Amino acid sequence: MIRLTLRNVLRRINGTLTRGTGEEPITHATLNVDEIRKNTLFFEYPSSPVNWRKIAVPSSLIVITTDPLRILKAVGKKITIVRVKDVDRAYWDFVRYYRSLFDIPIIGITGTSGKTTTTEMVKHILSRHGRVQATYDGKNNLNNNLPYLLGIDERTEAAVFEMGVSHPGCITNSCRHFRPQVGVILNIGVYHLLGCKTFDNYLRAKAEMVDGVAPDGTLILNADDENIAKIDVSHFTGRLVRFGIKNEADYQAEAIQFTKKGMSFVLRHEDQSLEVQVNGFGEHNVYNAMAALASVHAIGVDLKDAAESLATFKQVRQHMEFVRGPKNTTVIDDTWNCTPLSMTAALQVLKAKAGEKRKVAILGYMPQLGEQAKGEYDRMAKVVMETGVDHLIVIGEAERIGRKAIQLGMNPRRIRYCKTGDDVYRALQPVLGRHSLVLCKFPYKYRLYKYPSFRKLRKWLIG
Numbered sequence: 189m190i191r192l193t194l195r196n197v198l199r200r201i202n203g204t205l206t207r208g209t210g211e212e213p214i215t216h217a218t219l220n221v222d223e224i225r226k227n228t229l230f231f232e233y234p235s236s237p238v239n240w241r242k243i244a245v246p247s248s249l250i251v252i253t254t255d256p257l258r259i260l261k262a263v264g265k266k267i268t269i270v271r272v273k274d275v276d277r278a279y280w281d282f283v284r285y286y287r288s289l290f291d292i293p294i295i296g297i298t299g300t301s302g303k304t305t306t307t308e309m310v311k312h313i314l315s316r317h318g319r320v321q322a323t324y325d326g327k328n329n330l331n332n333n334l335p336y337l338l339g340i341d342e343r344t345e346a347a348v349f350e351m352g353v354s355h356p357g358c359i360t361n362s363c364r365h366f367r368p369q370v371g372v373i374l375n376i377g378v379y380h381l382l383g384c385k386t387f388d389n390y391l392r393a394k395a396e397m398v399d400g401v402a403p404d405g406t407l408i409l410n411a412d413d414e415n416i417a418k419i420d421v422s423h424f425t426g427r428l429v430r431f432g433i434k435n436e437a438d439y440q441a442e443a444i445q446f447t448k449k450g451m452s453f454v455l456r457h458e459d460q461s462l463e464v465q466v467n468g469f470g471e472h473n474v475y476n477a478m479a480a481l482a483s484v485h486a487i488g489v490d491l492k493d494a495a496e497s498l499a500t501f502k503q504v505r506q507h508m509e510f511v512r513g514p515k516n517t518t519v520i521d522d523t524w525n526c527t528p529l530s531m532t533a534a535l536q537v538l539k540a541k542a543g544e545k546r547k548v549a550i551l552g553y554m555p556q557l558g559e560q561a562k563g564e565y566d567r568m569a570k571v572v573m574e575t576g577v578d579h580l581i582v583i584g585e586a587e588r589i590g591r592k593a594i595q596l597g598m599n600p601r602r603i604r605y606c607k608t609g610d611d612v613y614r615a616l617q618p619v620l621g622r623h624s625l626v627l628c629k630f631p632y633k634y635r636l637y638k639y640p641s642f643r644k645l646r647k648w649l650i651g
Contacts, residue, residue: 189338190289191215194250194268197229200285201270206256208268212521214250217282217338224249231279232259252278253493276287280364285336287367290340293487294366295348298359298397299374299382299410301529302476303328303350305468306374308504309480310348313489313497318345326504326524328352333365352475354556355383356393363400370486371401371640372408372479376415377529381558396420401426406486411437429477429486433471436483439482446540450503455481455495462492465499469508469541472533506632508537513649516622518545521650523632526554528564531629536626539575545625547576550612552583562588567580569593581615583630609641613648 195210197203217229224230224274226246232238232253240262250268251259252275259269272278297307304326305412311322321339323332328350340347351362363371377393384390401407403425409416411432421428431439441464444453450467453474466477477498484494503509506524513519520541522534531554538547549572557564565585569592572580580603582590590603604615628650636642 189215189286190219190341194229194270195512197282197285198270199250201272201281203252203270203272203278206269206271206562207260207265208250208270212248212250212268217286217334219279228281229594231275231282233275252542253325267431278380279385283334283365286337287365290344292340292344293346293370294368295346295370295372295483295487296359296363296366296368296396296397296400297348297349297372297374297479297483298351298353299372300377300379300394301527301533302374302472302479303352304455304524305473305504305507306372306476306479306483307348307350308474309498309501310483312486312501313480313494314346314348316493316497317489319343322347323350326350329354330358330361333362337365348483351397353380353384353390353393355380356389357396358393359396359400363397367402368400369402369405370408371397371405372483373397373413373416373419374475374479375410375413377527378557378560378564379527379529380556381560382556385558387560391418398424408482408486410475410479411435412475424623427486429482431475431482433474439478441478444471444474451477453477455491457485457491459600460491462495463493467499467501468503469510470533470537472530473508508534510541511650513620513626515620515651517620518625518627519650520621520627522627522629523636523646526629526631528554528557528568531568534627534629535568535571535575535577538577538625542625545577545623546619548579548581548619548624549577550581550583550616550626550628550630551586552591552636553585555631561585565589565593569596573598578602579619580604581605581612583612583636586630590628609636609639609643609645612645616649 192214194212203525212229214229215227219231227248229250231455247266252270256269256271297303307323310322314320321344325378351359406427412434413431430437433441440456441453450469451474452465455462481494485491506521509521511519523541565588569589572593573596585604587605606612
């Protein structure tokens with residue numbers, strides 16, 4: 189965060205100084221009382237009043253509040269206090285002011301799957317041109333929006349943020365913080381139905397990106413995604429760009445091939461035709477790459493230079509990582525998260541890379557599916573059959589995949605049902621070896637890491 193003075197902020201948030209000089213420095217801002225430190229600007233919402241008598245506060249603290257007298261009684265004249273009529277409005281006025289200090293390109297990326305990879309691709313490409321502020325390690329919840337914004341300073345040349353959706357309004361919130369000039373929607377599948385309740389609500393939540401991008405900005409859409417096609421973009425006043433493989437698009441991928449390290453394809457855009465190398469397996473990574481290239485191209489990066497930079501990108505951990513496991517078994521670690529879209533993509537990679545090897549799939553729980561969970565597990569069973577999985581190991585709630593696969597004709601003797609990491613360990617013993625390719629597709633990062641048996645399994649199988 190760049191250093192501010194309170195006087196500069198006061199007139200932007202319509203605040204009245206109750207105690208202090210107005211010359212106090214601000215080097216940090218937060219809504220979380222646990223994150224208060226030296227020279228912090230803290231917004232105290234009336235709905236979450238702080239018990240100031242029970243916490244130690246630095247004398248350099250500045251509090252934005254509607255009730256200054258209560259704070260004065262609690263802490264005396266130790267801190268600086270600013271009275272406002274509406275804390276929420278003051279907060280957003282502050283956010284708008286801080287964002288206005290920087291005339292830099294900002295890219296926002298959303299999608300059911302691929303957000304983290306595409307964000308990291310964009311960051312990798314832009315980092316060759318200067319300092320980039322970006323989402324860290326896939327942490328895209330709303331509580332991180334303000335810290336990410338304040339991470340922009342006078343050294344920052346560009347920024348890219350992934351925008352998740354746990355409920356309606358998430359992308360609107362993120363776009364209010366970052367005001368992206370470029371917005372990307374990668375894909376839309378079934379997910380986050382616990383917060384959104386219905387798929388239509390989830391679709392509308394993703395579509396918030398259309399109104400969140402600057403009116404003269406660029407909206408980049410997957411031309412092949414049938415759900416994205418349902419979004420009304422007729423009122424968007426900026427530049428509309430599409431990328432795709434199957435349908436006609438501004439950025440078109442052709443001649444797609446698997447290579448030893450990932451994927452290669454020919455990217456066609458206007459009169460350009462470029463060879464692109466991606467260090468990540470699967471057609472979904474071709475889509476991610478096209479979205480990344482279209483994004484940086486939209487803010488002025490030469491397309492050929494961007495493609496050359498992308499060739500040195502290293503795949504994000506736990507995203508389609510090929511590792512050597514026990515007994516010289518090749519293991520695909522795709523345990524970052526688990527959605528129907530990403531499980532489908534993982535099974536397709538298993539089929540494409542197995543060759544003559546035995547195809548073993550360890551499939552686990554897919555979170556946030558709500559009432560559509562049963563249908564999505566059944567659909568995954570069809571994908572299992574289509575991709576020719578030889579041995580299926582299902583964990584917990586994913587057992588429905590196994591039951592449905594039997595109905596579709598899979599040999600029951602080739603299916604194992606597991607509850608713990610120890611169960612999976614035992615189920616794997618007969619199928620390990622250099623003639624097997626094992627896919628790990630379960631939400632380790634978001635759920636199973638909590639259980640000792642799965643931590644032990646991961647260390648043994650993946651390292």
